[in-house]
Amino acid sequence: MQRSAPRLTRILACAAVPVMLVVAGCSSDSGSDDAGKAAEQSPSAAASSAAPSPTVQPARFTELPEPCKAVAAATVEDLVPKVKNKKGTAGQSSDTSSRGSCSWNGLDDKGVKGSQYRWLDVSLLRYDSDPSLGSGEQRATDNYAKEVAKMKATQGAKDVKSAPATGIGDEATNIAYDLKKSDEDFVYAAIVTRTENVVVTVSYNGAGFAGADTPKREDLAKAVVRAAQDGVKAVQAANK
Structure with a gap:
């Protein structure tokens, strides 16, 4: 019974490793989402979606007589x-x-x-x-x-x-x-x-x-x- 205690400790330590990796992975995904949202709200993104400047028909007469x-x-x-x-x-x-x-x-x-x-x-x-x-x-x-x-x-x-x-x-x-x-x-x-x-x-x-x-x-x-x-x-x- 005394020999089984260290073995149990090692098993529990190994079992904890995947959980830590999963948590790290979730944290990484969350950061990616935040970056995407920031990109969507960046000035360059807003500028690209802005409406084009209005245009008007050119004036027919460009000169005046003396x-x-x-x-x-x-x-x-x-x-x-x-x-x-x-x-x-x-x-x-x-x-x-x-x-x-x-x-x-x-x-x-x-x-x-x-x-x-x-x-x-x-x-x-x-x-x-x-x-x-x-x-x-x-x-x-x-x-x-x-x-x-x-x-x-x-x-x-x-x-x-x-x-x-x-x-x-x-x-x-x-x-x-x-x-x-x-x-x-x-x-x-x-x-x-x-x-x-x-x-x-x-x-x-x-x-x-x-x-x-x-x-x-x-x-x-x-x-x-x-x-x-x-x-x-x-x-x-x-x-x-």
Whole structure:
């Protein structure tokens, strides 16, 4: 009986070895699972599953015409008699590919019969496509509405009238109003139009001095349409 005790101890020690190996094996498997979960939650894994950046359709027009050539010389001559500078006066712009303007003015002095004053100006705004802002066309559409609202809200404007205009760009609005400046009654006619991703605004106004008749709204409204059509054609020609 005394000889069997050491033998029993050896048997129990050997029997314990597989149990320790199993426990070690379980611990190893558990560590593998944790590593897998960590990999799944790693930044690289999250980045690979992120949604792709949104894309927008490229803007059709990438260039603007020279503002002072946006209205044909013949149109300027007809709308602004005795024009001071036939070449026009360009407005300042820090980005001529996106915005530009030009103006013309003249005074037709008829002596005792009075004088007729006319002013014509054109503004061009081009919008690029941007994933965070939208397509160039949509941006131009939004800003077209803002330009119309701005024109209708001109400070001091009286009897403001607006109506859709046809045959000019993709959409256009004709705006007319009266405005008193320097004790003279001025009549304004304007067209705001959009062609693809470009907004063209043409403003035309006039007054009669020294007893001359104030120009008629309908006459200025017809004339400004011609200038706006020139502007749209100039944008299209600049991008051919």
